[in-house]
Amino acid sequence: MSTLTRLATAAMMAAGLSLGAGATGALASSGDGPHLKQPNWSFNGLFGGYDEAQLRRGWEVYSGVCKSCHPLDYMHYRNLEQIGYTADEVKEIAASFDVPDGPDEWGEMYTRPATPMDPIAHPYENDAIAKLANGGVVPPNLSVMARARDGGADYIYSLLLGYADEVPEYVLEADPNFSLPPGKSFNHYFPGHAISMPQQLFEGILEYSDGSTPSAEQMALDVTSFLQWAAEPELEDRKALGRYTLLFLIVLTGLLYAYKREIWKDAH
Ligand code: HEC
Known part of the structure; x- marks a missing residue:
């Protein structure tokens, strides 16, 4: 040389x-489970970047599915302009959410439609209610999730698609006493495998406004890309x-x- x-x-x-x-680490697996799935992310590599149409689809998945349980802290509706929504569209999106405000002149709290300047609305009034609704676990904030977990985007994608109806052999071989506590679902990639989030993505649970086919894989790809952008808009x-x-x-x-x-x- x-x-x-x-x-x-x-x-x-x-x-x-x-x-x-x-960036998304190429971490192999979590514990004894199968290897993380590693799709070909648009944002991988030296020349990688975000695909705005995909991020908008990802927002559709977040707001159509994940929003009912997970907050997106630090994000505001106006941030959606960065992924190609017009100011008017953002106004309309924001107005479809109710946010608490007040007190009014009578000292009462009230709710009003959100504006682009508001933070993305929280799904639950407080953590206690969130816990009650989710088997004792508060659904975590998703806005930094892509950076908070080993494996990043690969982990989120794998997790969303990683459910099984029955406890697989490799788990029982490693621990013959393994049993799924009531209310928990089996997930190949979640540490310990027993997760309080039931499977979310099923073919056709929503319609994409750009006409893309809403397969579970497509929705997982889109929402994970969206979460990667939320965690790292400056990528x-x-x-x-x-x-x-x-x-x-x-x-x-x-x-x-x-x-x-x-x-x-x-x-x-
Ligand atoms: C019905 C409520 C509900 C919905 C809807 C929901 N989740 Fe969750 N999610 C949870 C709960 C509860 C947990 C905590 C799981 C645990 O710790 O056992 C969780 C955890 C997670 C985690 C973190 C896993 C970890 O490693 O700690 C990710 C990532 C996640 N959800 C992504 C999503 C995405 C993306 C969507 C939308 C496609 C979604 N969730 C929809 C309830 C929900």
């Missing part, structure tokens, strides 16, 4: 590593910076190599 290629490889590895950190800027850095390092490597040859040309 010549010095040039060696230097270039080192530069690319350095840039590649810093780009990879924080595209970060990748652009990474590409410039890489280009800079390659040019610098070439210059230094030429310079070295110039200095040493008489020594050989």
Whole structure:
């Protein structure tokens, strides 16, 4: 290997590593379960980015399915303009949610339709109610979930599609006493396998406004991409910076190599 290629490889590895950190990790599996599914995300790789049509479909899945249990803290309706909704569409979307407000002049709290400036409405009034409705577990905030779990997007995608009606053999082999507590569902990817969230995605539970076929896989792909964007809206800027850095390092490597040859040309 010549010095040039060696230097270039080192530069690319350095840039590649810093780009990879924080993106979806390629973590193999959670515990004894099968390997995480690793779909071909639009946002993977040096030139990856978000697909706005997909993010809007993902919002349709969140608001049509996940919203009834999970909050999206830190996000506001106006943020939806960043994925291609017009200001009027955002107004309309916001107005379809009720948010608590008050007190009014009589000292009473009341609800009103949300505006684009409001944070995305919480599904439950408080954690106690959320817990009561979900077998003792509060459905977690989803806005940073893609960064909060090992495996990131691959994990969320696998989890959503990872339900089984019966406890599989590999679990019973590892633990003959394993039994699913009442109210829990079996999931291949959830740590411990007993999850308080029942399976959510079934073919055809919603209609996409762009006419895409709402298969379970498509909905999982779209909603997970949406959650990745919610957790890391600045990903595209970060990748652009990474590409410039890489280009800079390659040019610098070439210059230094030429310079070295110039200095040493008489020594050989
Ligand atoms: C009926 C209520 C309900 C709905 C609807 C729902 N979830 Fe959940 N979800 C839960 C509960 C409860 C938990 C906590 C599970 C536990 O800790 O056992 C959870 C946990 C999760 C987790 C975290 C798992 C972990 O590793 O801790 C993710 C990710 C998730 N849900 C995604 C979604 C997505 C995406 C949707 C929409 C497609 C959705 N959920 C719809 C109730 C729900």
